[in-house]
Amino acid sequence: MKLKLGYTLRNLCGAHVLVAEGIQNVNLDKLYSFNETAAFIWETAEGKEFTIDSLAEALCGKYNVSFEQAKKDVQAMVENWKQHDLVEE
Amino acid sequence: MNITTYKVAGHQFQISVPEEHSLNGKLTQYDPFVCQQTEELIFNLIIGKVDIPQQKETVWSNLDATDGQTLMALFQCDNCKVVEMYAKPQDAPFAQLLYTDDFKTTRLQLNTTEKELNKSLWGLNNAMMLIFALATATQNTLMLHASVVMNSNQAFLFHAKSGTGKSTHSQLWIKHIPGTELLNDDNPAVRIWDDGRIIAYGTPWSGKTPCYRNIEVPVGAFVRINRALQNSIERLDVVRAYASLTTSCSGMRWERKLADGLNRSLELVIANIPIYILNCLPDEEAAHVCANEVLK
Numbered sequence: 001m002k003l004k005l006g007y008t009l010r011n012l013c014g015a016h017v018l019v020a021e022g023i024q025n026v027n028l029d030k031l032y033s034f035n036e037t038a039a040f041i042w043e044t045a046e047g048k049e050f051t052i053d054s055l056a057e058a059l060c061g062k063y064n065v066s067f068e069q070a071k072k073d074v075q076a077m078v079e080n081w082k083q084h085d086l087v088e089e
Numbered sequence: 090m091n092i093t094t095y096k097v098a099g100h101q102f103q104i105s106v107p108e109e110h111s112l113n114g115k116l117t118q119y120d121p122f123v124c125q126q127t128e129e130l131i132f133n134l135i136i137g138k139v140d141i142p143q144q145k146e147t148v149w150s151n152l153d154a155t156d157g158q159t160l161m162a163l164f165q166c167d168n169c170k171v172v173e174m175y176a177k178p179q180d181a182p183f184a185q186l187l188y189t190d191d192f193k194t195t196r197l198q199l200n201t202t203e204k205e206l207n208k209s210l211w212g213l214n215n216a217m218m219l220i221f222a223l224a225t226a227t228q229n230t231l232m233l234h235a236s237v238v239m240n241s242n243q244a245f246l247f248h249a250k251s252g253t254g255k256s257t258h259s260q261l262w263i264k265h266i267p268g269t270e271l272l273n274d275d276n277p278a279v280r281i282w283d284d285g286r287i288i289a290y291g292t293p294w295s296g297k298t299p300c301y302r303n304i305e306v307p308v309g310a311f312v313r314i315n316r317a318l319q320n321s322i323e324r325l326d327v328v329r330a331y332a333s334l335t336t337s338c339s340g341m342r343w344e345r346k347l348a349d350g351l352n353r354s355l356e357l358v359i360a361n362i363p364i365y366i367l368n369c370l371p372d373e374e375a376a377h378v379c380a381n382e383v384l385k
Contacts, residue, residue, distance in 0.1 A: 008345075010352055013360050015327045019335070021342040031335070033328045 001050055001078070004086050009034065009042050018042065018086075032084070037063070041077055052078060092133075096124040097221065098230055098278035098290040098305075103133040104217070110136060111203040112213065119293045121303040131224040132192040134217065139187050139198040142166040149343055152178040156251055159215050163343065169194065174215055176208070184212030190344075192224045218276060218294050222339040227350035229281040229357070232339040235311075237272040237289055238262045243309030244272055244289035245383055246279070247367075248337035254371055255314050256298065261376035266384075272306060274298035279308060281357045310363045310383040313337075317368035320378040330364035331355060 008021045016039035018032040034042065037059070044050070044058040055078070056070040065073075081087045091113060092105045101124065106112050150162035152175065160175040169189045173182035181200065188195045197216045201209045222232040235248035236255040240262070247255040262269040272289060275296025281287050291302035312322075313333045325333055334355055342348040358364075365382065369375035 008348065012331050012356055013327045017328055017331055021345075021348045031328075031332045 001045075002048075002088050003042070003045050003081075004088055007086065009039060009046070032086075037073070038077060041074060090135075093119070094124055094126040094130070095119055095122040095293070097122055097292050098225065098280045098288075100131045100221070100225055100228070100230065101126060101128055102131050102221070102224075104213075105133060105135040107137055111206055112136065112199075112209055115206060115210065116213075116293075118214075118295075118299065118301045121291075121301055122293055131228075132188075132195045132220055134195045134197055134220060136197050136199065136213070139185055139196045141171055141185055141187065141198075142169070145171060158251075159211070161215075161219075172216070172219060174212055183208055184216060186216040186220065188220060188223075192220070195220055214294055218339070221278075221292075223347065225278075225280075226347045226354075229350075229354050231279045231351065231354050231358070232292075233277055233279060234275065234337045234339070235277055236274045237277045237291075238269050239272045239289075239304070239306045240266060240269045240380070241309075241384060242306060243384075244277075244306040245309050245379075246277065246289060246311045247314050248311065248334075249314040253314050253316060256296075257371050258312075258314050258367070258369070258375065258379070261371070261373060262380065265373045265376045266380045271298075271300050272302060272304060274300050279354075279358065281354055285361070287358060287362055308358075308362050310365060311358075312379060312383065313364075313366045315366055315368050317370070320367075320369045320372075320375045322365050322367045322378055322382045324382075325364045325366055327359055329366075330359045333364060333366065334358065 007018050010017050010019055016034035018034055020030045040062055041055055044055055052074050055074045056067060059070040060067055090105045090107060092103055094101055094103050145164035145166045148163050148165050152160050160178055162173050164171040169187055172186040174184040175182050183200050185198045199209050199212050235246040236259040237244050237246045238259050247258045249255045256274055259271055273291045273295050276292055276294040278290045278292050287308045288305050289308045291304045293301050295301055367379050
């Protein structure tokens with residue numbers, strides 16, 4: 001999987017916001033607020049091919065969670081991103 | 090060539106008009122901003138014939154827009170960019186702007202006749218607003234789509250989707266809130282200075298209202314105008330403030346450098362200036378509800 005082009009994760013006074021930017025995106029109406037974990041997973045996934053397992057591994061390296069739990073969390077998050085058309089297969 | 094230097098939001102630039110061009114003597118809206126050149130220019134826009142490169146790739150366009158904004162297309166050429174403006178999508182462009190990414194070259198060709206003075210000015214003003222926004226995006230300056238009033242030496246910027254009534258709200262303030270004056274009705278600039286001051290500036294561009302005032306006033310608040318059935322005002326948290334402001338900033342996020350610049354400015358504004366949403370009717374009470382909150 002890959003993240004769709006045309007989005008930038010911005011840090012705004014401590015809040016994480018995903019904004020539509022670049023020539024792929026003229027529509028600026030889209031804006032997503034991310035929590036700390038989502039922001040970390042997004043940054044890990046940015047600019048490369050990824051799998052649920054590769055992201056879960058990174059999450060385990062950052063936070064003290066089991067691989068099984070991390071995989072579950074990543075799965076749910078990526079599913080959510082797919083619903084918002086932020087991920088392509 | 091008639092070369093004139095202007096200063097807007099502390100940025101100096103020049104416009105060069107050929108001697109015999111119909112725009113000569115017609116740039117009165119720019120007159121309040123004339124200055125002596127004392128520093129490096131951000132650009133010098135030269136009006137005249139432009140050699141538009143044959144090889145060009147479309148990178149952006151809004152030719153499908155229906156909300157009354159000027160129709161434009163952006164092209165990437167070998168070592169420059171070209172922006173073409175159209176009265177109708179199927180027409181030939183009435184204005185063609187060519188610029189390099191460092192703004193050392195900025196040229197505008199107007200494909201209008203001598204009699205089409207308003208169309209020439211339309212092309213020039215759009216090109217100027219665009220090139221000014223681009224050239225200053227990395228210098229802590231925002232070009233906003235807003236109507237601005239001043240009161241108690243503070244600027245209050247009302248922004249909204251086109252047609253929602255930001256100008257109407259400014260007029261309500263002028264009528265009902267003593268000491269209020271209009272600063273700019275459509276396209277003010279806001280600059281964040283290194284010492285932390287955040288200042289609103291009048292510009293030579295103000296939409297349909299001829300209000301071209303060379304005045305600077307510290308920003309008091311930003312207020313998004315939203316039509317509702319009763320009047321109420323709410324201060325927005327960081328994320329909602331960003332969402333609210335970003336749609337009213339001149340876009341041009343087609344390059345990372347420009348998007349980063351805009352974002353840095355927005356972040357400084359949001360961290361230091363209260364951002365509100367005013368749900369309101371177009372009535373006197375709306376002005377009082379707003380003023381009571383932002384002037385307190």
